[in-house]
Amino acid sequence: MPLSLSFAVPLLLLFLLLFSGLSPTLGATSVSIKAATAIAKTDDNFVCATMDWWPPDKCNYGMCPWGNASILNLDLSNPILVNALKAFGSLRIRIGGSLQDQVSYQVGDSAHACPDFKVDKHGLFGFTEGCLPMQRWDELNRLFNSTGSIISFGLNALAGRSKSNSSGNLYEGRWDPTNARDFIEYTLSKDYAVESWELGNELSGSGVSASVDAVQYGKDMIALKNVIDDVYGRSKQHPKLLAPGGFFDEKWFADMLRTSGPGVVDAVTHHIYNLGPGNDKDLIRKIQDPYYLDQVAQTFDDALSTVRQFGPWSSPWIGESGGAYNSGGKNVSNAFVDSFWYLDQLGMASTYDHKVYCRQALIGGNYCLLDTTTFVPNPDFYSALLWHQLMGPGVLHTTNDGSPYLRAYAHCSKKKAR
Numbered sequence: 001m002p003l004s005l006s007f008a009v010p011l012l013l014l015f016l017l018l019f020s021g022l023s024p025t026l027g028a029t030s031v032s033i034k035a036a037t038a039i040a041k042t043d044d045n046f047v048c049a050t051m052d053w054w055p056p057d058k059c060n061y062g063m064c065p066w067g068n069a070s071i072l073n074l075d076l077s078n079p080i081l082v083n084a085l086k087a088f089g090s091l092r093i094r095i096g097g098s099l100q101d102q103v104s105y106q107v108g109d110s111a112h113a114c115p116d117f118k119v120d121k122h123g124l125f126g127f128t129e130g131c132l133p134m135q136r137w138d139e140l141n142r143l144f145n146s147t148g149s150i151i152s153f154g155l156n157a158l159a160g161r162s163k164s165n166s167s168g169n170l171y172e173g174r175w176d177p178t179n180a181r182d183f184i185e186y187t188l189s190k191d192y193a194v195e196s197w198e199l200g201n202e203l204s205g206s207g208v209s210a211s212v213d214a215v216q217y218g219k220d221m222i223a224l225k226n227v228i229d230d231v232y233g234r235s236k237q238h239p240k241l242l243a244p245g246g247f248f249d250e251k252w253f254a255d256m257l258r259t260s261g262p263g264v265v266d267a268v269t270h271h272i273y274n275l276g277p278g279n280d281k282d283l284i285r286k287i288q289d290p291y292y293l294d295q296v297a298q299t300f301d302d303a304l305s306t307v308r309q310f311g312p313w314s315s316p317w318i319g320e321s322g323g324a325y326n327s328g329g330k331n332v333s334n335a336f337v338d339s340f341w342y343l344d345q346l347g348m349a350s351t352y353d354h355k356v357y358c359r360q361a362l363i364g365g366n367y368c369l370l371d372t373t374t375f376v377p378n379p380d381f382y383s384a385l386l387w388h389q390l391m392g393p394g395v396l397h398t399t400n401d402g403s404p405y406l407r408a409y410a411h412c413s414k415k416k417a418r
């Protein structure tokens, strides 16, 4: 991989010392960095945060931690929010989440009523179908434009399909692109910059609440590619295609890539929730246990090998990762301790050549970077910002002979040495 290193090697080291009652005291430790060549290269905008659809009545463990943090009701004029985005200069934002596969877009012939999500115990994820009004999309784009944010938008991948009568949570039939196409046309007509379009959320493998067959998904990606090529034509914008935004499953991912074929899927997005459920009493200990944190390295490695083997034209991204699932851990996922997990993840994902890492969530849930009620940044916000400002795309091989509680990552610095 080409890399320009001046003699005053501009590199940055990140040290993470996991504090724990179990950690032995550190003696003399040497850290070695191979600076001759990069072992991996991230995107220039590696740090990414998600915005989700969850309404105020999304609850877990008797708590409802989403407040008004949804894509549909977030206060977009809050000055802390605006300044937080501006601090990055170019924060990558992924719009998506569990409810995205039941969202319609209020545009075109296919648009009728535009209902809000309502609690419905028979609905997918416990909610009815919802809708994005174009007026709200206009407001969101004013914010994105004025803050220089880079947008990935997750499209509804269940449109046109129906639940199998015989096979668990499988949805059958091909994807109906009609409403998505109208939405994409509207977006381009307004000159809104969507850097990438993603299809579906957590439908890969056995799925979370719904699943789609990998071969069918591969065909649907070709259909989406045709829509994008057709709509954008000779426009200056050439958005990327992302898929599947779900949990890694080797065979499913391989089949999807084999079917969609060369040049269709630009980035293979997968999700990480390696800390278990948000109400786990052990959460705070897991975050500081290097042996526990190491386990998920296998997933990064497997995803990278699968993409290299079956989709060498694309690259792996973490499309969503919040640590603990079901909205994160109260008083843990939004606290200082969480950065031991988060910064280690950013380092690990880079080492395994993942180009982008989207943190669930910018705001909302217990794993929010900005407090859901006050918008005041949590510690992980500053970790994200520091990484974005300091850690460049060139990832260097870094080892240390000290305690496993010491984690070290080195990248070429973001800005050229003066």
Ligand SMILES: *[C@@H]1O[C@H](CO)[C@@H](O)[C@H](O)[C@H]1NC(C)=O
Binding pocket: 056, 067, 068
């Ligand atoms: C959300 O916004 C609505 C309407 O402005 C308000 O009535 C409600 O109290 C807010 N909820 C929270 C949790 O802030």
Ligand SMILES: *[C@@H]1O[C@H](CO)[C@@H](O)[C@H](O)[C@H]1NC(C)=O
Binding pocket: 144, 145, 146, 147, 148, 149, 191, 193
């Ligand atoms: C904001 O929108 C204007 C008008 O479409 C465009 O020229 C400009 O490049 C946009 N800026 C960003 C940061 O997307």
Ligand SMILES: *[C@@H]1O[C@H](CO)[C@@H](O)[C@H](O)[C@H]1NC(C)=O
Binding pocket: 162, 163, 164, 165, 172
């Ligand atoms: C499931 O069964 C219903 C009623 O028998 C039928 O209308 C529908 O087409 C079936 N769905 C599929 C996907 O086969």
Ligand SMILES: *[C@@H]1O[C@H](CO)[C@@H](O)[C@H](O)[C@H]1NC(C)=O
Binding pocket: 330, 331
């Ligand atoms: C979280 O912290 C608040 C404020 O310190 C406290 O009142 C609350 O009981 C804590 N909740 C849990 C689940 O630990």
